[in-house]
Amino acid sequence: MKLQSSLKPRLAALAVASVLVLASVQPAHALFGVGDIVLDPSNLVQNTLTAVRTLEQINNQVQQLQNEAQMLSNQAHNLASLDFNVVNRLRASLARSEQLIAEAQGLAYDVQNLDSEFARLYPDEYAATVSGDQMYRDARERWGHTLDGLHTAMRMQAQVSRNLSEDESALTDLVGQSQSATGALQAMQATNQLLALQAKQSIQAQQLQLTQDRAASLELARQAAASERAREVRRRFLGEGTPYTPQSIQFYGN
Known part of the structure; x- marks a missing residue:
């Protein structure tokens, strides 16, 4: 959970940096190639933002599962029977x-x-x-x-x-x-x-x-x-x- 929380801002920062670099070099609609690979900066930015949002959703789901697990643990404590009878x-x-x-x-x-x-x-x-x-x-x-x-x-x-x-x-x-x-x-x-x-x-x-x-x-x-x-x-x-x-x-x- 700590690894995912620290990874999220790094990915977001990387995505922003990529957008700034590509925007300063090429227009948003321009294409450029590296070898036989053709890159579209706008698609790269969009895919990066999509990955960030997906990671955020996963983090939210993990947090929800942890909350539910804690709730079940509390219920187990509340339902524990007293092993003592006078x-x-x-x-x-x-x-x-x-x-x-x-x-x-x-x-x-x-x-x-x-x-x-x-x-x-x-x-x-x-x-x-x-x-x-x-x-x-x-x-x-x-x-x-x-x-x-x-x-x-x-x-x-x-x-x-x-x-x-x-x-x-x-x-x-x-x-x-x-x-x-x-x-x-x-x-x-x-x-x-x-x-x-x-x-x-x-x-x-x-x-x-x-x-x-x-x-x-x-x-x-x-x-x-x-x-x-x-x-x-x-x-x-x-x-x-x-x-x-x-x-x-x-x-x-x-």
């Missing part, structure tokens, strides 16, 4: 949190099973047919549910604390990949994975909040059921007849 790491982290919820003891997270269990253990009032022993066993079971809820919340807190260090490592890797991206596609893929990390942390925060709220709800429900049990026990102790009225008693006929 999605599986994020999924594994969420799976561990979900496993803790699945292992939770006490009241089930399933709505249908929860309704039946809650109605049995946390009644609005106790029927007269429910024995004192049954009320004691229910109170014991409610206490166990509350303890399990607190245990699950603490396990989730420990898991989230462990996940934070893994998230920090993933964030560092993703930022490095984003800064070293060679094209638009790699930068976009790195950005998408950063958004996936943000979404994972949001889901994890919701899981943690869910277990904490569940533990608090179990404790409040246990307190409400304990109040109802105490009311029923007191009612049965006092009975529904006429309460005892103290009277004076005389001993030894006095």
